[in-house]
Amino acid sequence: MVTPAPRLVPVPNADTAPKRVTILGSTGSIGRNTVDLISRAPERFAVEAITGNRNVALLAEQARTLRARVAVVADPSLYGQLRDALAGSDVLAAAGPEAVAEAAARPAEWVMAAIVGAAGLKPTLGAIRRGAVVALANKECLVCAGDLMVAEVRAHNGALLPVDSEHSAIFQVFEFERAESVERVVLTASGGPFRTWTKERMAEATPEQAVAHPNWSMGAKISVDSATMMNKGLETIEAYHLFPIKKHQLDVVVHPQSVVHSMVAYADGSVLAQMGTPDMRTPIAFALAWPRRMAAPVERLDLVRVGALTFEAPDENRFPALRLARAALAAGGSAPAALNAANEIAVAAFLDRAIGFLDIAAVVEDALAQVPAYPLADLAAVHDADAEGRRAARAAVRRFIARKT
Ligand code: NAD
Ligand code: MG
Numbered sequence: 001m002v003t004p005a006p007r008l009v010p011v012p013n014a015d016t017a018p019k020r021v022t023i024l025g026s027t028g029s030i031g032r033n034t035v036d037l038i039s040r041a042p043e044r045f046a047v048e049a050i051t052g053n054r055n056v057a058l059l060a061e062q063a064r065t066l067r068a069r070v071a072v073v074a075d076p077s078l079y080g081q082l083r084d085a086l087a088g089s090d091v092l093a094a095a096g097p098e099a100v101a102e103a104a105a106r107p108a109e110w111v112m113a114a115i116v117g118a119a120g121l122k123p124t125l126g127a128i129r130r131g132a133v134v135a136l137a138n139k140e141c142l143v144c145a146g147d148l149m150v151a152e153v154r155a156h157n158g159a160l161l162p163v164d165s166e167h168s169a170i171f172q173v174f175e176f177e178r179a180e181s182v183e184r185v186v187l188t189a190s191g192g193p194f195r196t197w198t199k200e201r202m203a204e205a206t207p208e209q210a211v212a213h214p215n216w217s218m219g220a221k222i223s224v225d226s227a228t229m230m231n232k233g234l235e236t237i238e239a240y241h242l243f244p245i246k247k248h249q250l251d252v253v254v255h256p257q258s259v260v261h262s263m264v265a266y267a268d269g270s271v272l273a274q275m276g277t278p279d280m281r282t283p284i285a286f287a288l289a290w291p292r293r294m295a296a297p298v299e300r301l302d303l304v305r306v307g308a309l310t311f312e313a314p315d316e317n318r319f320p321a322l323r324l325a326r327a328a329l330a331a332g333g334s335a336p337a338a339l340n341a342a343n344e345i346a347v348a349a350f351l352d353r354a355i356g357f358l359d360i361a362a363v364v365e366d367a368l369a370q371v372p373a374y375p376l377a378d379l380a381a382v383h384d385a386d387a388e389g390r391r392a393a394r395a396a397v398r399r400f401i402a403r404k405t
Pocket of ligand 2: 165235
């Protein structure tokens with residue numbers, strides 16, 4: 001029997017010694033949840049390196065608690081502060097983007113990639129290139145450079161484990177040895193804080209309202225992505241790269257309770273779903289302990305108390321970001337990288353109150369219309385596509401601001 005090779009490349013891990021781990025982006029939402037799980041099971045893990053962008057106080061506190069070998073702050077101007085905060089400890093302090101990449105290259109068998117945005121690409125690739133098991137939260141990396149990343153994972157005999165709750169769910173119910181029997185992969189979406197809002201109301205939405213997610217507590221950028229539903233678009237592209245499926249087999253369904261985290265439908269009519277309360281410590285624990293499982297202190301799912309699970313079709317008229325992401329996936333090549341870059345600029349402009357909520361998708365659409373899609377031969381081409389997307393989006397943001405004033 002010939003089965004398509006899974007895009008995820010599992011490696012055996014029968015080791016019972018503590019797992020040596022590195023956390024890229026330890027000070028963020030995913031990073032803090034990862035630190036929480038590791039500090040509850042100190043005998044199972046040894047921490048090589050942790051990194052943050054600017055939050056020196058938290059980074060130093062985490063480094064001391066976890067007895068990390070190295071702590072890196074990405075902002076080079078904060079080196080002195082970090083060194084002072086770690087005085088008297090055995091933790092080595094370092095600073096700057098190069099030091100973040102070096103932290104990823106240090107010998108940890110397991111690396112959490114939880115830096116937000118395209119900034120995470122270089123360090124994540126560094127971990128992949130030394131064959132580490134990479135737990136991937138940073139979906140933007142896969143969106144920009146999915147084909148290249150998956151090729152690197154294969155070439156270096158590593159593994160990519162999904163951390164995104166939907167992809168963790170799919171991973172848990174995807175029968176890789178019977179991939180030809182998979183008919184559809186269905187990503188669930190909460191619908192975000194504006195699920196029931198009219199477009200007129202969304203036009204006035206503030207950053208505070210956009211980041212107040214009904215079910216999940218997350219970083220600002222991904223919270224805005226959830227509100228526009230760009231998050232589900234990025235996740236559709238992410239799923240395409242992680243699993244051996246075709247583009248047309250990917251569906252999205254809105255499920256406001258966030259209990260069913262995603263589903264895989266098979267040729268015999270079976271639909272396998274993974275469920276749980278919405279707490280990122282479950283998918284993080286799954287990746288941390290893989291190929292085993294570990295305890296996670298999350299609230300247990302009580303279906304009687306939940307009462308009803310409901311599902312509805314996504315509305316691409318009110319949430320055009322989903323349509324834009326699907327179009328970028330269909331176009332392939334540089335289109336997803338440009339989409340992601342334009343979205344990062346648009347979300348930042350919205351969080352700065354420079355543009356309105358509905359302008360986010362409009363800026364992305366405008367930017368994508370300016371940059372043609374072309375095949376991505378190598379990482380340099382990914383960086384070019386990212387730069388073009390950013391440039392076009394900045395120009396679009398300026399036009400939107402000019403139009404308003
Ligand atoms: P966050 O903003 O809370 O944390 C981001 C982390 O990256 C922080 O440690 C920050 O210091 C670091 N960072 C930011 N910019 C950096 C830079 N230029 N260089 C180096 N480090 C930098 O974000 P988050 O919510 O934890 O999300 C992290 C990633 O995980 C994102 O890609 C997001 O899409 C994904 N994700 C998050 C969730 C969630 O529940 N939070 C769920 C699924 C996927
Ligand atoms: Mg998700």
